[in-house]
Amino acid sequence: MTGLASSIERRNGVSLWRQIADRILQAIANGDFAQNAALPPEIVLAERYGVNRHTVRSAIAALVQEGVLKAEQGRGTFVLSRKRLSYPIGARTRFSTGLQGQTSERHIALLSSSTEPASRRIAEALGIAKGAAVIRLETRGEADGHAVSRATTWFDAKRFAGIEAAMAETGSITASLKRFGIIDYLRHSTVLSARHADADDLAALDLQPGAIVLVTIAVNVTLDGEPIQFAESRFPAERVELRLSAGD
């Protein structure tokens, strides 16, 4: 559908080598190359994109630096990384169970936590008063040692006092909520957008500048419909796709 051959734009603020690197990443993520497959030779890529061979080399150098490609003098350039993870989103969105079968290990690392007054937006989502205390967790989702998500989550501080300790200990939202008597919960709403990664995303998700992140803003509720959690999650678009499950 969107192969290697799409064209390249000049004078738009994005350098040619970055655009070409993006296309190659995309092709890999689409599954156009098998693992360890050889990329076409530099001279062929240069002709395909209508640029100089050196420009292609800049793109490849960036991806080698990133650990996506490996270049071997005399032999060729080879693909190291694999297809995108497919992250399911639905009424029962859970980090760990969602990636089952695609990765052997996954958990959520707590980067930091703090208590702050609720902004209007968060207060509305959680059904509490504006300015009431909320606990804010900064987390990173990891699967097989790779960062796959970066999230900021808010809980009502009164109801979920100490949840940051539970998160640090269990590495799981679901397990942490159990300690507060919540054995099941549902995804109430999700809003989805995309943007360029900012400095924080770059560091936390181990991305190269210029990368794109998918952003979800979600509210989780109890079975009774009571809001318990408000979260903004960022996913690296080059490594993750979101799959919207139908019924579930």
Add this chain to the structure above:
Amino acid sequence: MTGLASSIERRNGVSLWRQIADRILQAIANGDFAQNAALPPEIVLAERYGVNRHTVRSAIAALVQEGVLKAEQGRGTFVLSRKRLSYPIGARTRFSTGLQGQTSERHIALLSSSTEPASRRIAEALGIAKGAAVIRLETRGEADGHAVSRATTWFDAKRFAGIEAAMAETGSITASLKRFGIIDYLRHSTVLSARHADADDLAALDLQPGAIVLVTIAVNVTLDGEPIQFAESRFPAERVELRLSAGD
């Protein structure tokens, strides 16, 4: 959450002015500026981002060219464009009804149509034999005269012969399917990703190079679960967000 103040990265293949333009667009889409509100003065933005005033001017010039901002000598620079459209996605995703209340007019324009053999991916999705004839429609969704989506859609050619004429006439998928006896249908699956817009997206969606598009790949089915439509849609991330409806 992601305000104007996030930092800027150097030497990454994306020019500073483009990064700043992206952040301003994002802030507008987030609703940080009211319609016709004044942007902070160039000198203030320059200090905030840690760049020269001329660099900020390049970013503003790009957005003025794009029609997002209007600069007036001696007065300031003003926001023209409005908040993002929120496009709902769920079991009953429909183009027209989904945007009701947000726009006064919307329709789907048929750009071109063709008949081609089904690729493996499309054949699997539609439950037909690989190589069987399928009708391919290239369409653009428009709301109040602005392009909000660009889609490629496939139908089984045997069952839906002539659907391109129905689309051209009605400007609606739902209305066209009615002519083939389908009075209701459901969204079976949706896969979501994001990437930089390619040349075709740029032209069809009236975007500037470097823009980001949200990509959905979806299968629609009858109430009996029979697949009828396979579609890849692209949405300009700066103008559209996707809202995942809970129950529906």
Add this chain to the structure above:
DNA sequence: AGAATTTGTCTATTGATATAGGCAACTATA
């Protein structure tokens, strides 16, 4: 009227980006 603020324009300089060509180094294969 005058001062302050803000956008518009000009010149100049530096570093990054992209093109061009040539040749060395390494690998695989005929």
Add this chain to the structure above:
DNA sequence: TATAGTTGCCTATATCAATAGACAAATTCT
């Protein structure tokens, strides 16, 4: 062992991107 194919590295040149400073032009406020 040649030979073709591929990556690695060098020099050189032109254009774009970013910084710097100065001043003009338009608007707003005192």
